[in-house]
Amino acid sequence: MTSKPDRVVLIGVAGDSGCGKSTFLRRLTDLFGEELMTVICLDDYHSLDRKQRKEKGVTALDPRANNFDLMYEQIKALKNTQAVDKPIYNHETGEIDPPERVEPNHIIVVEGLHPLYDERVRSLLDFSVYLDISDEVKIAWKIQRDMAERGHRYEDVLASINARRPDFTAYIEPQKAHADIVIQVLPTQLIPDDKERKILRVRMIQRYGIPGMEPTYLFDEGSTINWIPCGRKLTCSYPGIKMYYGPDAYEGNEVSILEVDGQFDNLEEMIYIESHLSNTSSKFYGELTELLLQHRDYPGSNNGTGLFQVLAGLKMRATYNRLMSSETVLATA
Numbered sequence: 001m002t003s004k005p006d007r008v009v010l011i012g013v014a015g016d017s018g019c020g021k022s023t024f025l026r027r028l029t030d031l032f033g034e035e036l037m038t039v040i041c042l043d044d045y046h047s048l049d050r051k052q053r054k055e056k057g058v059t060a061l062d063p064r065a066n067n068f069d070l071m072y073e074q075i076k077a078l079k080n081t082q083a084v085d086k087p088i089y090n091h092e093t094g095e096i097d098p099p100e101r102v103e104p105n106h107i108i109v110v111e112g113l114h115p116l117y118d119e120r121v122r123s124l125l126d127f128s129v130y131l132d133i134s135d136e137v138k139i140a141w142k143i144q145r146d147m148a149e150r151g152h153r154y155e156d157v158l159a160s161i162n163a164r165r166p167d168f169t170a171y172i173e174p175q176k177a178h179a180d181i182v183i184q185v186l187p188t189q190l191i192p193d194d195k196e197r198k199i200l201r202v203r204m205i206q207r208y209g210i211p212g213m214e215p216t217y218l219f220d221e222g223s224t225i226n227w228i229p230c231g232r233k234l235t236c237s238y239p240g241i242k243m244y245y246g247p248d249a250y251e252g253n254e255v256s257i258l259e260v261d262g263q264f265d266n267l268e269e270m271i272y273i274e275s276h277l278s279n280t281s282s283k284f285y286g287e288l289t290e291l292l293l294q295h296r297d298y299p300g301s302n303n304g305t306g307l308f309q310v311l312a313g314l315k316m317r318a319t320y321n322r323l324m325s326s327e328t329v330l331a332t333a
Contacts, residue, residue, distance in 0.1 A: 005106045008079050009320045010124050012115035014175050015131035016168060018142055020185075021111050023299050024131065024309045028109060030294060031313045032320070038105040042112030043089045045071040050094025061113055061167035072120040078104050079124050107320060116175035127213075127319045129312050130179035134186045135161075140197035177251035180210045181315065183308045190239035190261055199239060201261040202304025204311060208254045212322045213315055214279040215256040218245035221278070222256075229273065243273075260304030267296050270307070280311060281318040288314070 011028075015021055025039055046060060047067040058065050074084040081104040088097040116122050116130065133141070143157050176182050182205040188194050189201055206215035219225050224246035241262035248257050258277075264270060270289040274280070282288050291310045292301055300306040 005081060005104055007106075007324060008081055008104050009107050009126045009323055010075065010079055011107060011109045011316055012122070012125040012128035012179075013109055013111040013131070014113070014115045014128065014172075014179065016113065016133065016138070016164075016172055018138065019131045019133045020300065020305060020309075021131060023305075024129070024312075025109065025111060026295070026298065027291075027306075027309050028313050028316065030291070031310075031317055032107055036106040037109060038102065038107070039109045039111060040075075040086065040102065041089075042066075042071065042110055042114055043091070044087050046089045046096065049089075049096050059164060059167050061164060061171050063114070063117065063171060066114060068114075068118040068121070071114075072118060072124075074102075075108075075110060075121055075124055078102065078108055106324075113172055114175070116178040117171060122178055126323060127316050128179045128181075129316075130176045130182045132176060132182050132184040134184070136187045137185050137197050137200065177253065179207075180213060181206050181312050182250070183305070183312065185305060188239070188261055190242065199261075199263060200303050200305065201259065202308055204258040204304070204308040205248075205250050205255050206258070208256065212319055214281075216258055216277055216279045216281075216311055216315075217256060218243060218258060218276060218278075222247055227276075258308070260307060263303040265302070267293050267301065273307075281314040 013021055013024060029037060043060070045067050046065055048056065048058070048065045053060065053065050056064075060066075070087070074086055077084050083101060083103045085099040086102045087099050089095075090097045110121075110125075114121075115125070116128055122128075139158070139161060142161060143154060182203075184203040184205060186201045186203065187197060188199040191199060204216070206213070208215065218227065225244065227243045227245075229241055229243065239262060241260065241264070243261075244257070244259040246257055248255050250257075264273075267289070270292055271286055274282075274286065274288045277288075280288055288307075288310055291313075292306055295301065298306060300309065
């Protein structure tokens with residue numbers, strides 16, 4: 001552990017299970033370094049274990065299955081640079097294990113289903129991202145994972161998704177309105193009636209008016225741009241790549257939207273895309289491409305998911321540096 005920080009920067013990462021949070025957290029660790037960053041999974045604040053939830057007929061998404069008072073108290077204590085004894089939810093047994101000591105760190109990421117649900121917890125966050133996977137893509141991903149890796153039947157996978165949907169709609173999805181950035185993964189529009197969901201359309205929805213966050217834009221800030229990148233400068237097989245940028249309204253907020261539909265065949269050529277983006281919060285020209293190339297094996301590296309996760313990470317780093325500007329600026333990882 002590094003020396004006790006004078007200030008803790010709190011980042012919230014929200015989204016349903018299986019929406020890519022773990023990959024995003026790996027990208028953040030690459031950016032900040034393991035020593036400076038501590039991740040807290042909010043599942044640890046389940047107040048009901050698996051058996052109790054079953055008895056009461058509630059899911060883990062239901063606020064009644066979670067202890068928001070304790071969550072708020074402990075996250076507030078950490079933000080005030082105080083150590084806490086955090087409970088542990090054991091995913092294997094479904095039980096609540098004895099607590100563990102968590103020391104404050106320079107950056108604490110709170111991730112899970114509810115980081116933006118409770119207004120008190122939300123007010124503590126310095127930056128927040130919501131990962132939003134559309135139903136069509138979520139079903140395709142879950143079927144692929146649960147059937148291929150876990151031997152589940154198609155009907156069972158679909159039933160488990162449908163069983164969660166009412167609570168997801170009621171308690172998880174509304175958090176999108178509070179996020180500084182939403183990364184939205186949708187089916188491609190480049191292939192009519194696409195069923196495979198291997199080609200994705202990914203949008204980065206950036207709120208205006210967030211202190212210190214200047215939204216990334218394509219070509220000309222505030223304009224509406226539809227762009228098909230040059231085929232000679234960017235290798236892309238069928239169905240190609242299409243980009244979009246423009247101002248919009250989303251969940252009651254003024255936003256700008258950056259979109260990539262399609263996938264990149266050659267990540268080295270990402271520098272061509274990067275050269276047309278402004279306000280990326282990178283420290284040098286080419287850093288965005290370099291960060292993607294560093295872990296080309298991460299899921300989503302060849303489409304907008306990876307690109308926008310890295311961009312969101314760069315925005316978080318800029319927020320961290322702004323808040324810590326009186327101290328040494330964080331060195332590039």
